[in-house]
Amino acid sequence: MGRLHEGVISVEDLKDILPPKERLEKGPVAIIECIESIPCDPCSLVCKQGAIIKPSISTPPRVDYDKCIGCGACVPICPGLAIFMVDYTYSEDKGLVYLPYEFTPLPEKGEEVIALNREGKEVGMAEVVKVITYPDKTSVVCIAVDKDLVMEVRFFRRKENGEKG
């Protein structure tokens, strides 16, 4: 188990639960990075497709990728901010990462931001494609990144005044 003791989940840790390549190529799909037994179930209750499976309240959720339609309803719901959505079909070379965001001010559509990986390291640039706000204040920000970074990028930071990418 990679570097879990340092609070960083890795693709390696997730390899058994990530969607297969064929599914990723079909369209948007939820990625749930919750592997511990936390007594919690809002994700499975919000999913209208019944795609998030939780046999008991303390069992980590699993996504049935055949049922998941990539609606994104689960992304802002997770109290642990551990659900993301990815879409490899956005363009030839870019994919989308939808991530939960609780900071102010919100980025603007079209803004260039700095993409961060699970360790908070800068791994490239991203473009804000969509910002979806909700009454309960967890927003979902959708950013476009290079396809090879879709499974790495999980956060971003806005550029400081005058900062170049």
Add this chain to the structure above:
Amino acid sequence: MDSRIWQHPIIDFGERKGREIYFNFNGKPIKAYEGETIAAALYASGVRVFGRSIRFQRPRGWFCAIGKCSSCLMKVDGIPNVRTCITLVKDGMNVEYQDPRPNLPEKTEFECEHVKVETDIAVIGGGPAGLSAILSLNELGVDSLIIDENPWLGGQLIKQTHKFFGSKASYAGIRGIKIAEILLGELRKENVKSLENSSVIACYREGKGFKITAVKGHSTLYEIDAKGLLVATGAMENMLAFPNNDLPGVCGAGGVQTLMNVYGVKPGENALMVGAGNVGLIVAYQLAQAGVNVKMIVEAAPKIGGYLVHAAKVRRMGIPILTRHSIKAAIGKDHVEGAVITKLDENWNPIEGTEFEVEVDLICLAVGLTPSTEILMQIGCEHAYVPELGGHVAIHDKFLKTTLDNVYLAGDVSGIEEASTAMMEGKIAAATAAIDMGVNVEKAENLRKKSLHELELLRSSPFSKRVITGKEKVYSLMEEISCG
């Protein structure tokens, strides 16, 4: 200087702030907003030293923010020893530093009203456990009253800006601040009797019942006769031993959370978090939301104690978590200017030569909590030291009865856990009280059964193992006592 937060991702502080007022601090006018405590208004205007220690006159500052640590005692309108962290500021108020060992004023210039109250069950403490308990007692038709010493009911829920885990019954997915609103809304709707801003100063057994004295500011003295007690007094943040740990700027993580999330005051510019349990991880994230630069989280254990999802949240923002590291000393004269961090070996001892300094003006301690069990001790409930539950707790059974008849407990005072479980315990204790009094027994039994089941679900994860071990110890001690 004004370090109030006007832009926040979760809370609209502008909407929350009351009328602008002025009070005097050591003779100088200070701006405040109605609804702020004296200490919060002082902090916002840059005051960091709130008092001096008795023997060495060392500076004292913000620490717990919930009336438990005594670091913020000041003289207010001539009266010494006022806990400025839970006393609301008023227009024209005179606040001053006090002699660390002050005399009582010779003449009292205020009139104190003496009010007698009778109730069947007195609930002490208005946090998640107490609120759930009083709402359940009310629903079951038990005559009851809730007493709380803070300016606002809701306990620590009112500063929990994050969404809770749990089940639908325990408000999963809803922010703590919202849960407090829901519970308080019900309380107002049901016209539940409450004594707010009132501190219980003594509690005695009298006949088959109890006599409680409580004071509201210095205006009202309550004498409460109750047939039973339900104690939900919560917990107090732990201190950690290191040189300069009393320096202003070394705060309880929960105390800092109160400052920024209840009163909307930015606690500092650069912070160090000590402890990577859930409290440390969550408060580090909330500091970042308030615009504070969290330089690092240090954790003495070889691994992070909190949930991975909470750790992942701060890590992906770039906040490092250093396991097997701890704080060796705080640096600063009258206020924190930095901290010395050291690496620890396998026996938790500092490794010489690994020290380094970080420049911070805020050190948050998230190193556990201790049950606030003083009232239960005073009335004579038998106690046991149970490390898994955070220290001394009143011995109780799974229905939350103590060793004294008609005395019940719920929430962190029965063992450190979390708000979701505290709410379930509140319901269970309330149901047990109703059953013992013979009021609405069938309904109470159903509520108790349902809540026990919910509690079991909430404790079904491996993270609850430690609490369950502690609870089992306490239950078996209770069995021994009741078997004589």
